[in-house]
Amino acid sequence: MSTISASLLATDLGSPHGATADDHWVHHLWNVTYIIGTPLAAIVLGLIIWCLVRYRARPGDTRRPPQFQYHIPLEVTYTLVPLALVAIVFAFMYVPENKITDLPKSPALTVTAEGFQWGYRFVYPNGHQETGSYSSVTNIDDETDLPTLYLPEGKTVEIKIVSDDVVHGFYIPGFLYQRDMIPGVNNVMKINVTRTGRFIGECDNLCGVYHAYMRFAVDVMPQAQYTAWYASQQPGSIHNWTPNATPSNEQAAGK
């Protein structure tokens, strides 16, 4: 049974078990939505089906039903109750929304994430770059050669999000969060990953031919390991993840 549910349902009916400091807010909103939405849908659907069964015409039925048309108290009720329900949803949503989008005053680290056709470039404060893009040998079933963003565990990190050419997406399903990469808009987001490990990220805005291949990875390490990794990177150095790499801009132009 658990294998069936594992192959059919991703994460606990949508209430996600994420990996960030903010994801309990998302979890909380899913719960609110389920608690209000499920009974509401069941009642409405139940009423529809009940009416169809209870009041169906039998063969040869010539009855004429009562021709009532208005019932003001009922109409007021079914206007006010949904109004109250969406007000409740909004009230539950308002605080989490601010918590999730708030930016830290003093982030532990600021990284710039640049999207381009069709890859990512992550620039660290010392100028070190991790970059990678689609190339002719990219295999979609292979997650090992994706450009990787290294982050320390349990620290609030600020990520500046920009695009070099067209609109891209910066989306990590495991973090339950995304921002668009839009030329002309300097987006900033914060993230605090509370679990070490490797997460796959992807572009989710159609951005041209190789959109499906535009992916990246996030590698979250304990702080000490991250510090050691960062110290070993030469300022201004570029680490290119793409096999048989050609500079990404040429590749885009020569499509």
Place this chain on the structure above:
Amino acid sequence: MTIIEDRPGSGPSTDATGTEVHQERLMAMVPGPRPRSWVKFITSTDHKQIGLNYMVTAFIGFLVAGLMAEAMRTQLIVPNNHFVTLEVYNQLVTMHGTIMLFVVLGPFAFGLANYIVPLQIGAPDMAFPRFNNLSYWLYLSGFLIMLGGFLTNNGAADFGWFGYAPLTDMVHSPGPGADMWILGIALTGFSGIFTAINLITTVFCLRAPGMVMFRMPIFTWNMLVTLFLVLLAFPVLTSAFALLWSDRHLTTHFFEANGGGQPLLWQNMFWFFGHPEVYIIALPYFGVVTEVIATMSKKPVFGYKGMIGATLGIGALSMGVWAHHMYTTGAVMLPFFAAMSLLIAVPTGIKFFNWIGTMFKGVITLNTAMLFSVGFLGIFLFGGITGVVLAQPPLDFQLHMTYFVVAHFHYVVMALIFGVFSAIYYWFPKFTGRMLDERLGKLSFALLFIGVNLTFFPQHDLGLRGMSRRIATYDGNLGYNFENLLSSLGAYITGLGVIPTIINVWKSLRTGAIAGDNPWDGQTLEWATSSPPPDHNFESLPPIRSERPLWDATHPDELTRAGH
């Protein structure tokens, strides 16, 4: 009004043989030979002929864009598939969306309104019949031009139906396919604007004596609100397309960041049109199911005035929710658009209770038209609830641009497609004078209902797993495989489900049972004339003393009570 009295005749007859005699007499009054059907197709300014032109063209568009969907689902049936190339996949994504939105759902409703609205308000034709003919030809040209993109060197447009700048500029999309896409949509946009002007004028100026606004059937009311939304939204779209064309060909920089322009401006302009567009395509089918449910339950619409209020509320709110497509841009005011997007669920919810109230204590004939309407309710309900999920920015940050969104809006639009089928089964007897076959209709319904749910339900979970939309192929290691397989099988079942209806229409045109004027015991005026209606529609009209003039005429012992 002279229209009621200026033709001789004894009024509509419900007797089938009587109807034929009746029609022959009318035809004999028109001098000269009857035109052949293709001449009528090109030259007719009769609102009924133009309405049928629209509906048939839109249905062909539905089949074309549906085949594109089947090709996409075949590409995605297994990971790392090579059924179509990446370029072709992007073209299919774009043209499937564009055709379904601009050629199928909106124009089918415009065609239906062309046919039904003048009948429902007791008018002889539209206010501007030649203008009406022009609208149709602009629409057909737009459809053919955008489809013609496939015949060009670089293929059709390939940047998604909302074409986010700057992917649409000359550098990233150099081919003529993009220009044909711009031109095609602009033409269908003009067609929509002209239809709106025409129908709004018709509703305001050509109502029969006694047909005050609060006696108009719900379908007509919904079309009126829809067409006001068209007038508000489509000109913005046309302007955006003019600016885009200018960026492409006159080297302006409205949407180019490196020339001082703003790619985000495109998103704002497009969605300022794009969200009202959702209600432009939805409200007409809300109207259709309201008519079908009331007729098949043999009851008046429950809370008629409240329902009109809800429609007006949806129309007003729909102009203020566009930025919920842009939560993740980081450039919109989240609480305002979240509040508006949640609020629009309220009038939609009211409609559900109106529909339930209409069925309550009725005598419900569960024929194919009613089945499709009830199918509409179930599927739309689910699409509406996932809409409330996506209206919350924190959840949208998780789900934006994933398959969850694809599943959400396909539940909405497939519900509308059920509205299309319901309209076909409900009004076909009026269009042709013949009934559709119930067994083929129910088969069609069963296949479509199973197919749609099997296609789109698993996509919610794919979105929760993080599968982004519009990817031409996917990684086989991320748990997407099984649900994509289910979804593709569902798409094939959905495709099969359309076939019985096509056979049904083909067969019933020739051998269907004769319908007579009023096969459903209808309540509104389109059932008060012959099937199909004669030129200028009515021999005589029953007195209009409520929103159900025909019910009052056929059930004089129980007149519809006005007010509460």
